[in-house]
Amino acid sequence: MRRCRIESMRMSLPAGRFPKWRSLKHATSAGRECLENSRYNPEDVRVLINTGVHRDQHVCEPAIACYIQRDLDINVEFQGRRTLAFDLLNGGCGMLNAAHVVQSLMLSNQVQVGMVVSSEANHDKDPDPEYTYPSSGAALLLDISPRNHTGFGEFVFHSHEEHSGLYTSVVSLKEKNGRIRIKRAAELEDAYLSTAGPLVDELLKKEGLSRDDIDLVVPAQISENFVRSLPDMIGFSPDKVCDYTSEISDTLSTSTFLALHRLLESGRASRSKKILLLSFGSGVTVGAATYHLPGDGHAFPAGEA
Numbered sequence: 001m002r003r004c005r006i007e008s009m010r011m012s013l014p015a016g017r018f019p020k021w022r023s024l025k026h027a028t029s030a031g032r033e034c035l036e037n038s039r040y041n042p043e044d045v046r047v048l049i050n051t052g053v054h055r056d057q058h059v060c061e062p063a064i065a066c067y068i069q070r071d072l073d074i075n076v077e078f079q080g081r082r083t084l085a086f087d088l089l090n091g092g093c094g095m096l097n098a099a100h101v102v103q104s105l106m107l108s109n110q111v112q113v114g115m116v117v118s119s120e121a122n123h124d125k126d127p128d129p130e131y132t133y134p135s136s137g138a139a140l141l142l143d144i145s146p147r148n149h150t151g152f153g154e155f156v157f158h159s160h161e162e163h164s165g166l167y168t169s170v171v172s173l174k175e176k177n178g179r180i181r182i183k184r185a186a187e188l189e190d191a192y193l194s195t196a197g198p199l200v201d202e203l204l205k206k207e208g209l210s211r212d213d214i215d216l217v218v219p220a221q222i223s224e225n226f227v228r229s230l231p232d233m234i235g236f237s238p239d240k241v242c243d244y245t246s247e248i249s250d251t252l253s254t255s256t257f258l259a260l261h262r263l264l265e266s267g268r269a270s271r272s273k274k275i276l277l278l279s280f281g282s283g284v285t286v287g288a289a290t291y292h293l294p295g296d297g298h299a300f301p302a303g304e305a
Contacts, residue, residue, distance in 0.1 A: 003151030003292065004103035004142050008038035011254070011261050012119070012137030023055045024064065026119035026137025028071040034115070034139040035072065042074045045141070046111040047102060048085040051094030051253050052119040054133070058171045058178040063087040068117055091169075091281030092220055093157065094118060094253045095138065096289055100155040102142050116140045118253040122180055130182040138254040138261075153274075153290035156203040163191040163284035189226045192280045193233045200234045200276070203288045214290075215272035217241045218263055220255035220279050221248055230278075242268075255279075260291075269293060 010033035012026040021029075027050065035042055050065035065085040070076050075083040090097050095118050102114035119137035145151040166185040171178045204210065217240055219230055224245040231238045244262050251258055256279045263269050272293055279287040 001148055002107060003145045003149070003153070004099070004106050005145035005147075005151030006140050006291075007040070007113075007143045008034045008141040009257065009261055009264075010034040010037060010139050011258055012139075013134070013248075013258075020123070021121065021135055022123060023052055023119040023121035023135070023137070024067055024071070026121060026135060027052060027064070027068050027117045027139070028137075030119070030137035030139035031068060031072050031115065031117050034141050038141045040113050040141060040143070042072055043081050044113045045074050045115045046081070046083055047105060047114040048072075048074060048083055049098040049101060049114070049116050050085075050087045050118065051089065051098050051116065052087075052137075053089060053091060053094070053169065053253055054120045054122050054131075054180060056121070056123070058180070065117075074115075090285060091283065092252050092255060093279040093281040093283075093285050093287040095140070095257055096155070096277060096279045096287040097157065099140065099142065099152060099289070100157075103152055103155075106142070106144055112143060114142045116142065118257075120252050120254060124177075124179050126179070128179065128181050130184060131180055132249065133252045134249050136251040136254045136258065138257050140257065147294060150292055150294045153292055154203055154207045155287070155289045156199055156206060157285060157287045158195060158199050158202075160191070160195055160284045160286075163188075163195075164282075166191055166284060167282040169282065188284075189222060189229075191284050192222065192226065192286065193229055195284065195286045196230065196234050196278065196280075199286050199288050200278075203276070203290065207290055209274070209290070211235055214240065214274050214276045216263065216269060217276045217278065218256060218260045219277075220250065221245050221259050222250050222255075222280060234278075
């Protein structure tokens with residue numbers, strides 16, 4: 001079975017050293033390192049999707065993906081190869097959505113190599129106290145796995161409009177240059193938790209797996225209480241659910257893959273075969289996907305042919 005895999009993955013979390021880094025800087029830093037640690041060249045990337053929500057100067061148009069494409073020098077000339085670059089905005093589920101889009105393009109033979117990038121940063125002079133996301137960036141380079149059973153499996157996304165008012169993030173234009181305003185209801189995490197179980201049930205059924213087949217669950221690191229409450233709601237033992245909330249805060253669109261990156265860095269996944277990824281965003285939208293590892297401790301062997 002042909003699968004789309006993560007060939008290279010890098011994060012940008014220099015907030016402690018460079019607190020003034022903006023979202024574009026985080027995205028391009030992660031993307032550049034991703035390419036440097038890949039067997040591919042920039043010109044090989046034929047689709048680039050940016051999923052960051054909070055961006056420099058609150059720009060809506062043109063697409064931030066185009067700026068990232070330019071800064072990474074990915075087919076910016078009109079001659080020769082071309083790269084489709086666009087933004088896909090779906091809050092905390094954005095990167096998982098984008099990986100699904102790239103996989104669909106690959107499995108239909110539209111592209112061979114794609115990149116997903118995301119970043120979050122808020123440089124308002126007087127930030128909203130409800131804005132708690134640390135600046136961050138993430139990048140994934142995706143290709144068709146040379147191993148039949150390595151890479152993404154199925155994806156499932158659920159949207160629950162009945163909870164749509166629990167979380168909003170808007171740019172208020174009442175203030176000069178705009179200001180991000182966030183509203184989170186106290187019931188938001190409970191809504192995420194209540195919708196996660198049916199989502200996981202559908203994903204496992206779609207792929208023909210049981211909970212015993214899943215070695216580890218990697219959720220967005222919403223909060224300590226959230227991650228510790230999650231196992232009961234999705235039917236997994238706590239030792240299978242990765243909790244890095246003591247090390248990292250919720251970073252919104254980059255959170256799930258930042259947690260996956262931490263997991264792989266730790267070596268804990270060296271004997272794992274199947275990972276369940278979970279993302280949560282406004283809408284309320286929840287997303288899940290399986291990722292099949294080779295199980296030899298080398299999750300993303302750049303240069304593997």
